[in-house]
Each structure stands twice: as structure tokens, then as C-alpha cells.
Amino acid sequence: MSGSTLAERTGTEEVASGYRAGRTLPLRVELVRQLKRRRTLVMFGILAALPFVLVAAFAIGGEPDAGGDRITLMDTATASGANFAAVNLFVSAGFLLVVPVALFCGDTVASEANWSSLRYLLAAPVPRARLLWSKLAVGLALSLAAMVLLPVVALGVGAAAYGWGPLRIPTGGALDAGTAAQRLVVVVAFIFVSQLVTAGLAFWLSTRTDAPLGAVGGAVGLTIVGNVLDAVTALGDWRHFLPAHWQFAWADAVQPDPEWSGMIQGTAISVTYAVVLFALAFRGFARKDVVS
Template sequence: MSTTAERPAPARARRALPLSAEIRRQLSRRRTVVVFAVLAALPLVLLAAFWLGSSDATSAQRGFVDLAQDSGANLVVFALFAATGFLLVVVVALFAGDPVPSEASWSSLRYLLTAPVRRERLLRQKLVAAGLFSLAALVFLPVWTLLVGGLAYGWGPYVGPTGDQLAYPLVVARLGVVVVYLALSLSVVGAFAFLLGTLTDAPLAAVGGAVVLWIVCAILDQITALGGLRQALPGHFAFAWADALAPTVDWSGMAQGALWSVGYSVVCVGVATWRFLRKDVTS
């Protein structure tokens, strides 16, 4: 009889902490609102900067910033170019590195694990929610910027630095490729932040640690003496998404960047799971 009475516990553990509850929990967080508010403000800040500045560029080779006012699509590309190096890194690190240590800092982690919630389920729900919010941010930025840029600069074709043009709907499809690549490229940031989040009770340490890793790798990437070793550094192929905006897409850079990032991510998530399953959360 005692064995039969104890059987429902694993079933309750499997049903505890549904993904919808975790998503609602993260939606109610102030940092989620702040992140999307910053992303919403970015294209507006760019419009104000271009309006206040001068447009007297005379260089024969025009870059993303020089072309930003040509159309809404061009403004999207420049916004992504400006955000890839730091802003999007912070966003992904925040969504992935904050959930687990926040529970620990609020002293609710032990409660969740005795609810009961299996440790691997807790990690999976936190990680899936972090991935969904990161992807939502990566989609929101270009979609919102395209709307703002289209209203401000028109709905003309995308004009590349070499003068090549991409008309709608082709440019929208290429921007979709860019978003997918950014999600894969930045997965290493999220995975490392998630790993740090299972090792510390301080959310800022997990988020900051992932951002510092990206910055250090960016510095090392400037050392040409490292040669081919630089390709293994996270962030070396961070801007390879620009190849998706050429008339003929060169997939080599994006393929290498995605493989390195996914490989690092699998290792980081694996270590995080192994460590958390053995961690003493009652101390």
C-alpha cells in the first residue's frame, strides 16, 4: 500500500512548473520589460541621431551607417550591425543567466525543488524560456525597426555597400536568415551565462561573466598572431550574417560560426546540467 501511495509523486514532478507558468513568470519580471523597451527605443534613437546629424558623406565606399537612411530595410541592417557587438549579447546573457540564480537569491529555489520539481525539469524549463525570450528579442528588433524605418525612409529596396539591391520580399527572407544565424551565434553567450547561473547565487555575476567572456574573446580576436586559432573564439564570426545580404549568399562563414557556437553551447549546457544535478541547494 505504501508503494502505491508514493507512485503519484513522480507524475506530479513531471507536471510541476509548466512552461506556460515559467513564461508568465518571466514576462512579469521588470528586466523583461526594460529589455524590450530598450530594443523599442533603439530605432527611434537612431532616427533622432540621423535627424540631428549631417548627411554629407562623400566616400566612394559607403558602409551600413552611410546607407541607413536609404530605406527601412537599410535601417534594419544598420540597427543589427550596431547591436550585434554588445547590446544583443547583453540581452541574451540576461535572459539566460538570470533565471536560476534569481531563484536562489530569492530563496525560492529550494521551494521549487521540494514542490516537487525535478532538477532536470527545472533547468529545461528555465533554458527553454530563456531561449524563447532571446529569440523574441532577436525577432522584435528587426521587425520593429523595419516598421519605424519604413515610415521614416520609405519602403524601397535594400541597398548594399557595393550598390547591389534586394527588393521585397527577398530582403525580408534574407533578414530571416540573419535572425536565425544571430540566434545560433549568440547561443554560446546564453549557454555560458546559463552555466554560470548554476554556479552562483548572484544573477549579475552570471550575466556579467558571459558578457566579459565575449569582450575578452573580441580582444583576442584582434591579435593576428593567433592565426587560425581565432576562428575558434566565440564572436569571431559574429558579423558573418552580412553575407546573407549579398546577391549570392556565401554560407561558409555562417556555417563555421554556427557550428562553433552550437558546439560550445552543447558543452556548456551539458556541464551546467551535470553540475546542477549534484549541487547542494540546501546550504
């Protein structure tokens, strides 16, 4: 077969000359596509605005006061920029940070089906596994960027409003600014890992439906159900198998003597669930009859 031939035969498949499956749908192209979407800009805008909203709330309502003998992290919000950043993570980890993860991972494949462009991507041809890997990698990257954006903006806003100082711990003691920044990096990393379950749910649902809202809403709804089940104390030790049970284990990292056991258990649970869900997504999509 001559070099000028437009197609070459490899095994039993005939492909165009120069075609390389690994070069289809580059991550850079997919990332640019997703960054240009309005929902991405709106989500980042909401997260960036939260620290300003909290600063305004404290300015209007005054500094937070302890509601009793027990002092919480919220009561130290205005102690320093580091405290303010930690409080932003505390108030958003349970729900607000769930939304961008579900959005970026659940909207990705389903939106292509909803636009009737999914079949054209596969006809390009983009291998199904390659398409899913590109979509998943970009979805997780945007989710991580959203989680980094919030504390970074909060740290800057908090430092400007309350000064750059040590992170004061509610139970007593403090962490110097440098150590506090390092611990906050660990906190963000753990929150991201703990949200991999939501990412897995959203991504799996995204491969099962042509409705982006169904995939995103389903992932958020199931995450809320997990939080509700964790509140049922009658379940006893069964709650330890719920990812939601460990979502605030990162609080042990912002102590003078950090305790890592809760974060390790939470990471193991989250990664296990996520791997299973991602595997189900790839397995199901490989056999799916794509008509959209």
C-alpha cells in the same frame, strides 16, 4: 494498494497520487513569471527604443556620409526601411544583443537561489532536470523574442521614415523588399545561434552561483574577452575557433549572391560550445547541494 491511497509506490520512490514529473513547472507558468519581471520589460523597452533613437540621430546629424572611398552598410542606413533594419542589427549585434541573452539565461536559476526559493521549487517536487529545461527554454525564447523585436520595430520605423524599398547593398546592387525581408530572417536566425555561446556561459554560471549579477556579468565579460581575442591578429588561424570571429558572417547573406560558408562555420562553432556549456550546467546542477 487501493485507489484512495494518497501515495503510491513506484520502484523505490514514494510519490503522491497523480504526480507527474513532466507536468511540474509548465513552460507557460515559467514564461508568464519571467514576462512579468521588470528586467524583462525594461530590456524589451530599450530594444524597441533603439530604432527611434537612431532615426532622431540621423534627423539631427543629417544622413550618413561615406567617410572615404569605401561605402559601408551604415552609409546606406536611410536608403530604405530594409537598410535601416539591417543597420540596427549591425550596430547592436556586437554588444547590445549580448545583454538580453546573458540576462535572460544568466538571471534565471541564480535569481531563484538569490530569493531563497530554489529549494522550495525542488521540494515541490520539481525534478532538477525539468527545472533546468523549463528555465533554459524560456530564457532562450525570450532571447529570440528580443532579437526579433529589434529588426521588426526598426523595419516599421524605417519604412515610415525612409520609405519601403529595396535593400541597397554598399558594394553595389540591391535586393527587392521581399527578398530583403527573407534575408533579414536568416540574419536574425544566425545572430541568435551565434549568441548561444553567451547563453551557455550565462546559464552555466547561473547554476554555479547565487548571485544573478555575477552570472550575467560573467557571461558578458567573457563574451567581451572573446571579442578582444579575435582582434589579436597574432593568433592567426586560432581565431577561427572563437565564436566572436564569425559574429558578422551574416553580412554575406545580404548580398545579391549570398555566401553561406562563413555562417555555416560560425554556426558549427557556436553550437559546439553551447552544447558543452549546457551539458556542464545540467551535470553540475544535478550534483549540487542546493541550500538556497
